[in-house]
Amino acid sequence: MNLLLYFLTVLIWGTTWIAIKLQLGVVAIPVSIFYRFALAGLLLFAVLLLTRKLQKLDRRGHWLCVGQGLCLFCLNFLCFYSATQWIPSGLVSVVFSAATLWNAVNARLWFGTRISPRVMAAGALGFSGLVLLFWPELASQQPSHETLLGLGFALLGTFCFSTGNMLSSLQQRAGIRPLTGNAYSMLYGAAILLAGCVAAGLPFDFDPSPPYVGALLYLAVFGSVIGFTAYLTLVGRMGPARAAYCTVLFPVVALSVSTVAEGYRWTPFALAGLALVMLGNLLVFTKWSPFSRRAAVGRA
Template sequence: MSTSKPDSPPPATPASDPAPGSDPIPGSDPIPVDGGPTPTAPGRITGAVWTALALVYVVWGSTYLGIRIVVETMPPFLSAGARFITAGLLLAAVVAWRHGTAALRATRAQVGSAVLVGLLLVLGGNGLVVLAETSVPSGLAALLVAAVPMWVVVLRAATGDRPPGRTLAGVLVGLAGLAVLTSPGLSGTVRLSGVLLVVAASMLWSLGSFSASKLSLPGNPFTGSAYQMLAGGVAGVIVGLMRGEHRGLDPTAFSTASWLALGYLVLFGSLVGFTAYVWLLQAAPLSLVATYAYVNPVVAVALGALILDEALTWPIVVGGAIVVAAVVVIVSTERRKK
């Protein structure tokens, strides 16, 4: 969930990246936050929304590859924690520089909400994906994260708000594509524990996305994003220390590729991708934002095949086509509703 994903996002995020990746509450409108920027008018989808969505599509799709390269020589939770702490501090600095330190102010309740969402998206959604990618190929991790819509539909139904028929049909089509895409990967060639970790990550990412649309977050969405990344990053470092990842740690053994991948994840996966995702949660229909969960796997599988020589078979090609069709169904449905 590239804030993974799960990384991903993650996110988003921050995940994330995806990371976990969703049809979080299809059809719901963003909840205004007192004192913050006015969300995009729900009656139309602007160019800014499409630009941010494209960033989440492409950047978070690539974070699965970046995570896989990072964990080749770096410990999972410590590297993920360092990534989000660095990105959170950078984002906070940018917000203070452009809008003044007053833009970083938030009520205790808003900070608490940001911390909760950060733990769900960054630590749970993204962190578990990072851990899973120590044994699961990047493309398969992205494909499993695409199951996020299923969990969000469950959450939505549990609150008594059922998705429109066409949106539900798009989700079902996406899940059918997921079944085709993952059929070769679950034949015993990867660890079941890794697969279950990604599934758990997708559930936590769904819950974080769902919660973000309901809670009172800091008025400035970028301030909220910074707090979420800092909270998830600090928690990731704590979990890494509890797992003993610091024992025998030798930074000189980290490969150049891992360092470069970590830098990419900080600047693009976290700072750009996760921030775009958090902004979209307030500025666009959540069901439209959720379509990244279908596109990210296509990007991740393509990059995994091209750069890491991960298998590219006919089920992946066919499943990818089905996933794209699901995106078209969901997006077209949302545009007709507006």
């Protein structure tokens, strides 16, 4: 079941980049994000009401959902959309892949969870693999004020994502199921975005073109309702550190889609990076270890 949820998350989030790209242009970024999570939250809320699976929350549960909505469905996306205005998307993906390490550290700080050497090694391998995958893009990036600004937004977005993971863990420990937690959190996140857009005086334009509408529906239903529910279920079942390895693998899926849709060309660096990412997956989801034979010899 964990592997199914994991690959479902990777497949969906690995294809959302194309949909996000189709949304850029007519509608302001914060407004597009508001449309996405308002629609996703309302759909999820309606389904839970119709199936009578919506849980009632106490005051603490609502505050946890407010916090998750702010971190995971508001600030996280605002930071990453802003980061892509200053630095290449490949560099943003590399920074975001550090969520595995962020989650391991935050789980230690929040819950006292021991940081597994296997998870840290997998995160380091995955991060190294992504650096190789995007090396041509990274090597051509010249240090500047804009670069530092973009990196700052990307790091802040990753921190917000990780904090949202911790709040989801608290929700599930309190007995709040991911579907209910997501429904409330998405609506709270959308409400915060709405207030911010109104305060900033942003126009609520809408692009009726098929690409924009199709991208909005895909991001709301698959990228948000299904993708985040699958991922946050993994957070509860596997722990934040192991679940966050999705963030390392889904850029690889994005590149595979880009090969067909945008003519991405694989280089020796990219292939070596893919091998390191796959090695990290072996460490996370199997008992295999490159040091197992040495350890067995030592015990003998």
